[in-house]
Amino acid sequence: MIEFFQQFTNGLAVGGIYALIALGYTMVYGVLKLINFAHGDLFTFGSYLGMTFLISFALSGALPPVLAVVIMFLMVMGCVALSGYLLEKAAYLPLRHTPRLTAVVSALGASIFLQNAIMLFYGPNYEVYPDSLRISSSVNLLGLDVPVMRIIMLSISILLMLALYFFTQKTKLGTAIRAVATDQAAARLMGIDVNRIISLVFMIGPALGGAAGVLLGLYYGQIRYDMGTMYGLKAFIAAIIGGIGNIPGAMLGGMLLGVLEAMGAAYISPAWKDALAFLILIIILIFRPTGILGERTAEKI
Amino acid sequence: MKIASKLQLAGAGVILLVLPHVAGPYWTNLLNDMGLYTILGLSLNLILGQAGLFHMGHTAFYAVGAYTTAILATKFDVPILWTMPLSGLLAGLFALLAARPVIHLRGDYLLVVTIGIVEIVRITLVNNVFGLTGGSNGLLIVNPISIFGFEIFRPIHFYYLILALAVITIILFYLLHNSRFGRALNYIKHDELAAESSGINTTHYKLSVFALGAVWAGMLGTIFAAKIETVSPQSFSYSESVLLFAIVILGGPGSIPGVLLGAFLITGLPELFRELQSFRLLLFGAAMVAMMIFRPQGLIPPRRRVYDVQKYLARFPCAISSRVPNSGAGTAGTPAPNPSTAGAE
Amino acid sequence: MPVLNLSGLHKRFGGLVAVNDVSFEVPRGSIIGLIGPNGAGKTTVFNLITGNYTPDQGDIFFNGKKINGLLPHKIVKLGIARTFQNIRLFQEMSALENVLAGRHGKMNVGILASMFHTSRHRREEQLALERAIKELAFVGLEEQYGNLARNLSYGNQRLLEIARAMAADPQLLILDEPAGGMNEQETQDLLGLIATIRNMGISILLIEHDMTLVMKICDYLVVLEYGAVIATGPPAEIKRNPLVIEAYLGSDDEDD
Numbered sequence: 072m073i074e075f076f077q078q079f080t081n082g083l084a085v086g087g088i089y090a091l092i093a094l095g096y097t098m099v100y101g102v103l104k105l106i107n108f109a110h111g112d113l114f115t116f117g118s119y120l121g122m123t124f125l126i127s128f129a130l131s132g133a134l135p136p137v138l139a140v141v142i143m144f145l146m147v148m149g150c151v152a153l154s155g156y157l158l159e160k161a162a163y164l165p166l167r168h169t170p171r172l173t174a175v176v177s178a179l180g181a182s183i184f185l186q187n188a189i190m191l192f193y194g195p196n197y198e199v200y201p202d203s204l205r206i207s208s209s210v211n212l213l214g215l216d217v218p219v220m221r222i223i224m225l226s227i228s229i230l231l232m233l234a235l236y237f238f239t240q241k242t243k244l245g246t247a248i249r250a251v252a253t254d255q256a257a258a259r260l261m262g263i264d265v266n267r268i269i270s271l272v273f274m275i276g277p278a279l280g281g282a283a284g285v286l287l288g289l290y291y292g293q294i295r296y297d298m299g300t301m302y303g304l305k306a307f308i309a310a311i312i313g314g315i316g317n318i319p320g321a322m323l324g325g326m327l328l329g330v331l332e333a334m335g336a337a338y339i340s341p342a343w344k345d346a347l348a349f350l351i352l353i354i355i356l357i358f359r360p361t362g363i364l365g366e367r368t369a370e371k372i
Numbered sequence: 373m374k375i376a377s378k379l380q381l382a383g384a385g386v387i388l389l390v391l392p393h394v395a396g397p398y399w400t401n402l403l404n405d406m407g408l409y410t411i412l413g414l415s416l417n418l419i420l421g422q423a424g425l426f427h428m429g430h431t432a433f434y435a436v437g438a439y440t441t442a443i444l445a446t447k448f449d450v451p452i453l454w455t456m457p458l459s460g461l462l463a464g465l466f467a468l469l470a471a472r473p474v475i476h477l478r479g480d481y482l483l484v485v486t487i488g489i490v491e492i493v494r495i496t497l498v499n500n501v502f503g504l505t506g507g508s509n510g511l512l513i514v515n516p517i518s519i520f521g522f523e524i525f526r527p528i529h530f531y532y533l534i535l536a537l538a539v540i541t542i543i544l545f546y547l548l549h550n551s552r553f554g555r556a557l558n559y560i561k562h563d564e565l566a567a568e569s570s571g572i573n574t575t576h577y578k579l580s581v582f583a584l585g586a587v588w589a590g591m592l593g594t595i596f597a598a599k600i601e602t603v604s605p606q607s608f609s610y611s612e613s614v615l616l617f618a619i620v621i622l623g624g625p626g627s628i629p630g631v632l633l634g635a636f637l638i639t640g641l642p643e644l645f646r647e648l649q650s651f652r653l654l655l656f657g658a659a660m661v662a663m664m665i666f667r668p669q670g671l672i673p674p675r676r677r678v679y680d681v682q683k684y685l686a687r688f689p690c691a692i693s694s695r696v697p698n699s700g701a702g703t704a705g706t707p708a709p710n711p712s713t714a715g716a717e
Numbered sequence: 718m719p720v721l722n723l724s725g726l727h728k729r730f731g732g733l734v735a736v737n738d739v740s741f742e743v744p745r746g747s748i749i750g751l752i753g754p755n756g757a758g759k760t761t762v763f764n765l766i767t768g769n770y771t772p773d774q775g776d777i778f779f780n781g782k783k784i785n786g787l788l789p790h791k792i793v794k795l796g797i798a799r800t801f802q803n804i805r806l807f808q809e810m811s812a813l814e815n816v817l818a819g820r821h822g823k824m825n826v827g828i829l830a831s832m833f834h835t836s837r838h839r840r841e842e843q844l845a846l847e848r849a850i851k852e853l854a855f856v857g858l859e860e861q862y863g864n865l866a867r868n869l870s871y872g873n874q875r876l877l878e879i880a881r882a883m884a885a886d887p888q889l890l891i892l893d894e895p896a897g898g899m900n901e902q903e904t905q906d907l908l909g910l911i912a913t914i915r916n917m918g919i920s921i922l923l924i925e926h927d928m929t930l931v932m933k934i935c936d937y938l939v940v941l942e943y944g945a946v947i948a949t950g951p952p953a954e955i956k957r958n959p960l961v962i963e964a965y966l967g968s969d970d971e972d973d
Contacts, residue, residue, distance in 0.1 A: 105480075106480045106483075106484070161661070162661045166664060166665060169664075169668060170668075171479065171480070172426060172479050172480070173664045173668045174664070175426070175479065175480050175483065176621055176660055176663075176664050177660065177661045177664040177665070179617070179660060180656070180657045180658065180659070180660025180661040180662075180663075180664065181657065181660075181661055182657070183614065183653055183654075183656055183657030183660065184657025184658050184660075184661065186653075186657075187651075187653040187654035187657060188654060191650065191654065300610065304487060304488075307484060308484070311481075311484075340499075342499045343495060345491060345495055346491060346492045346495040346496070348488075349485075349487075349488030349489075349491055349492055350488075350492065352484065352488055353474060353485060353488060356474060356477060356481060357473050357474070360481075
């Protein structure tokens with residue numbers, strides 16, 4: 072039971088990371104019907120940026136830890152958002168009116184490019200997050216020791232997700248995003264600047280992905296240039312599980328995948344952990360291709 | 373023109389035959405790698421280029437073939453060449469089983485699933501299932517390929533073996549392209565729903581092409597296993613699949629010369645400019661984006677098929693009065709019976 | 718026995734009832750028009766017949782054999798060929814290859830014969846080419862056999878779709894707005910073409926908004942509104958039917 076609870080909270084913490092990345096996939100898919108394969112590498116980029124800010128700018132020494140982390144988060148989110156914006160302009164905007172799959176190839180190319188740019192800059196080995204910010208203590212929760220880091224991670228990801236949820240549901244700009252996702256032509260007729268909304272989506276998604284990258288660095292303490300591929304794929308799988316294009320679906324799917332993986336690793340075998348996500352993907356696509364919260368639509372003939 | 377192109381072909385043939393004697397073992401070995409990638413690229417091209425199915429899991433089939441050979445050769449002492457048909461068969465069978473449940477998926481979904489297939493296969497190999505695959509160390513093959521008593525173990529031996537396979541592959545796939553089967557794949561690529569509604573069993577063709585591509589990759593796995601001697605999971609990673617994918621997409625999906633060029637550019641060129649090695653993937657990535665924007669059809673797009681139909685022209689009536697003057701059919705109001713159109717099976 | 722018989726067809730998309738208890742039949746050798754205001758469910762009925770959708774309820778009989786649930790290519794093989802409202806040719810392939818697509822289901826050679834170009838493959842290929850040219854000539858596109866489909870005029874693209882369908886040896890031809898986008902002369906030619914096809918013994922079911930064409934050529938009309946049949950009868954009778962008049966006057970006149 073203790074084992075189960077530990078795995079469960081661990082799963083939730085990792086699931087929060089999946090969910091944050093998945094939001095980027097699902098929002099882009101919503102407005103462009105495109106899998107932004109480079110999104111996982113933006114996540115990696117965010118993780119490396121966070122490390123750089125902490126070390127190079129001596130953020131971890133000069134300021135109180137909480138303030139340092141908050142500033143770093145904001146800086147990373149801003150920088151990764153800018154990268155997302157540039158990525159869209161360079162690799163996807165010119166392909167807006169070509170067959171969908173050319174954009175998919177472009178996305179793959181952008182992913183390979185980003186990943187190798189990070190490798191050339193930071194090197195091919197594991198990099199380490201400064202230890203001083205990684206809280207190793209645990210708190211006693213209902214008689215169980217839970218690492219503080221897990222609680223912090225889960226809180227930050229839930230906080231970010233709630234913020235996004237209220238933004239898309241309650242603000243005018245958020246409504247515009249949903250409108251573009253539902254029907255681009257109609258949204259344009261209503262006077263919505265579709266290109267601006269797409270740019271916005273390409274900033275919000277990567278900002279969240281970048282934040283997830285920092286969380287991951289703080290959680291595991293080490294990062295690598297190619298981790299974006301696997302985390303990206305798993306987050307995409309999470310988005311499909313929840314129903315691609317659906318924002319609450321991505322949150323649900325991410326958490327679910329995190330917990331299932333943790334349970335699989337604990338009760339089946341850790342060696343098969345990475346295969347589990349793909350197995351779940353195949354099962355979902357066979358039995359419910361629209362995911363848990365997605366709606367079925369008929370193909371227009 | 374005809375003679376000129378024949379001379380070109382003969383020239384290329386002579387160069388290819390002499391090349392390993394000039395190049396020395398190091399470069400010959402490199403040429404062998406290029407040859408393997410070329411044939412693999414051609415087999416992936418059937419699926420990705422001809423049928424337009426976004427398949428990024430080709431190394432999974434390659435792996436099934438290589439491991440079939442390695443397991444049979446090391447554990448059961450089967451002569452390597454004998455394992456080749458079985459490697460192809462098992463890879464094809466595996467492709468059918470793996471693709472059957474997901475074959476209806478749309479392009480980008482299929483892409484992610486096929487990446488998943490590669491990963492699942494790789495993890496299965498690492499985990500040493502049934503104690504057969506040797507885990508992450510893989511399997512060491514000691515006995516060489518032997519053809520009628522002649523043992524193939526030097527790079528130059530492999531060179532001629534791979535060259536022969538490449539020539540056979542090019543000829544067969546060229547014929548396949550110019551056939552009913554090749555056309556069916558193209559219909560599916562351009563508009564699957566219209567293909568199905570024209571009477572083409574799209575699921576059947578999509579599965580067939582997956583199986584065919586996998587059979588080829590599997591047979592090639594045998595050669596790879598014999599050549600590399602140590603078959604281990606690292607050789608069949610996701611990034612290998614991406615490389616193959618890039619060969620087809622950059623060279624020209626659906627085009628045999630395109631894939632040849634793509635294989636040369638992606639596996640050969642970086643070796644010629646070694647200082648570019650570490651930038652190789654960075655440049656691929658940028659090139660993939662640029663290609664999609666400026667030349668989505670690839671460096672050498674497929675040529676259109678040529679049909680000789682001269683002998684059939686001007687023999688059949690037209691049913692539209694205002695069109696063809698020598699129309700056999702009457703005017704719109706009084707159509708003439710048209711017995712010849714009804715049943716030409 | 719009628720060539721086609723629909724009985725009690727229902728199709729829902731989410732909350733929308735697209736086809737509601739539709740029944741009618743197509744007598745052999747006749748031309749039946751399916752008409753109705755936009756969004757009445759006409760194309761959905763076609764998609765049910767051709768197997769692109771499966772009905773939630775009801776049955777479709779072709780030559781007395783139940784065909785609902787069969788895949789589209791199986792239905793083509795049985796003898797129902799179609800054209801599309803929004804033209805679906807293989808735009809990047811030649812006119813000839815488009816017609817060969819329609820012939821595909823009548824060819825038999827397998828993957829190995831295709832790869833080794835056996836004599837059987839060559840023979841079959843020649844017969845198919847001859848037949849494809851015949852169908853192109855039939856719709857007056859013989860000269861254009863080598864042109865890409867996308868380079869043909871709109872009207873010619875519609876004719877090419879008909880040629881592709883005819884290459885499948887249909888007993889029933891389903892035409893979805895065949896005159897859509899055609900000019901006066903082209904529409905006149907189309908009338909002649911449809912009549913010729915019928916005289917070859919092929920039954921025709923068509924959707925068309927051009928009422929003059931429909932009234933001139935159809936033996937019988939079926940009128941749909943909100944997914945349900947509101948009237949059936951010969952054109953002259955339908956023209957006077959108050960329900961039909963109201964359905965048409967009560968709706969706007971955009972294209973689907």
